[in-house]
Amino acid sequence: MVKGRQAQLTLVLAALIIVIAVTIAGCAKLSSRSGIDVPDRSSNHSSKDRQNVSPNAAKIPEKKAESATETIGITLYFGDDQGEKLVKEVRSVPMTEAVAKVAVEELIKGPTQGGEATMPKGTRLLDISVKDGIADVNLSKEFVDNHPGGSAGERLTVYSVVDTLTEFSTIKQVRFLVEGATVDTIAGHMDVSQPVQREESVL
DSSP: OHHHHHHHHHHHHHHHHHHHHHHHHHHHHHHHHHTOOOOOHHHHHHHHHHHHSOGGGGOOOOOOOOOOOOEEEEEEEEEOTTSSSEEEEEEEEEOOSOHHHHHHHHHHHOOSSSSBOOSOTTOOEEEEEEETTEEEEEEOTHHHHTOOOOHHHHHHHHHHHHHHHTTSTTOSEEEEEETTEEOSOSSSSSOOSSOEEOOSTTO
16 A cells, blocks of 8 residues: 555656646746846946946047138238339238238238338327228327338338228228328328329339
């Protein structure tokens, strides 16, 4: 009897083992079919590492393309070595609508390719305006106070400004002002109380 019961228990246990094995296998297949993924610790770790990386670290600074500055050529007139004539110098300056203003300022700076300065030292351009073909050029008092004098020198000073500005098609004459007021003369030899026209004979 005892042996018979042991045999029955053995059969029952074997049957249970088989049932458990079949159940586990079925669960594994069901899991793979349902698309359930087993968590990967290494994957989570690398994901955290990626989250901790600053978003700016991956960005490569972009260099802005520097566009070349557009320039315009202006014609300036300075005195020659003998102090009798004007000599031409063409100079490139940044493109601007206030080109007449720039031209006078470049004239005040003096020549860079030979020739002699015609503007007295310390002269500053206070303002310039153009209306009806006449350019009103307002200069500081040094234009008169620091002029070296002489009829030839005064003539070159006046026409260096006039001939430079009349290179522009919108300007036909130049009126000189000093500290905002009209003047009769710069150094006592030439009348500049009225607008002055271009003079080709000094070129």
